Amino acid sequence: MFLTPALKQKLRPWYLRARGLQMPPVAVIYRPLSWLLTSLKTVCSEMGRIMLWTPIFRSQIQGGDGVYLYSGVPQILGPVQVSLGKGCRVSGISTLCGRPGSTLNVGDNVDIGWQNTIACGTHVVLGDNVRLAPRVLLAGYPGHPLDPQARAAGEPERPEQARAIILERDVWLGTGSMVMAGVTIGAGTVVAAGSVVTRDLPPGVLAGGNPARVIRRLEERS
Structure with missing residues (x-):
């Protein structure tokens, strides 16, 4: 049915009224x-x-006894080999990916949160009791080479751009934090939300910022 602009204008109040019916x-x-x-x-x-x-x-993985999935099945992309410890909780809205020959080794009682991306360049290790809050990125490789002509040609990153990421036991990464290739984070360290970790962090500290720096030491529980 053809409606003129004038008729549409007249009918609009009735349409808005009908749209609000409940x-x-x-x-x-x-x-x-x-x-x-x-x-x-x-x-x-x-x-x-x-x-x-x-x-x-x-x-698609090795291990995983007692794993609890929520919101579906996590994506596993590429030839990464994934091993999962006992009693882990993994969001289905997360991505595990990697280059040829790469590995992801997850310990016991680990949380992999909503919209996490774990990109394994060589290997990524998550120790026991690690906690990854929502939207965490572990970037073990960049996905593109530095040379602009190679990028334009669609070539992958160079092998030397891919490095390991190690989170020792009891590490907690806050919402939206990123960990770059080649980084090791010591046991019990907490990384504040939105931080970008570009170099190693010692154990037992609170770190934050871009790039992340040690803010203070965390008190040990007696």
Whole structure:
């Protein structure tokens, strides 16, 4: 049906009024419906996790006893070899990738959070009890060479650009933090949200900034 601009202008208030129509929120009706929909969503999610997500993920890795996946299946891209310890929790909205011959070794009781990307240049090691908050990036390789002509030709990074990343046990990386290739972070160190770690950090410190620097030592628990 063809509508002239003048007719559209006349009909617009009626359209806006109709767009705002809704049923009254009668609690005795809609609270049980809300509970029912939430329960169905939870049951379907858990069935998917048990029967699909976890077996699919574990078929692509080594180990992974007791792994808990949430929000689906993590992406595994490239020829990276992944080994997972016991009792880990991994977001399905995360990416594990790597170059030929690269490895990702994850210890026990490790959290890999929402929108994490772990790019393995040679090898990445996550020690026991490591915590990766949302949107963490471990950049073991850059994906492109430094030479502009090689980049324009679509060539991959040079082998010397790919290096290891090691997070020793009990390290905690805050939301949105990045760790660059060649970095080792000592046991128990905490990296503040949004930090960019470009060089090694000692154990037992709080670090932050871009580039990340030691802010203070953390007190040891007695």
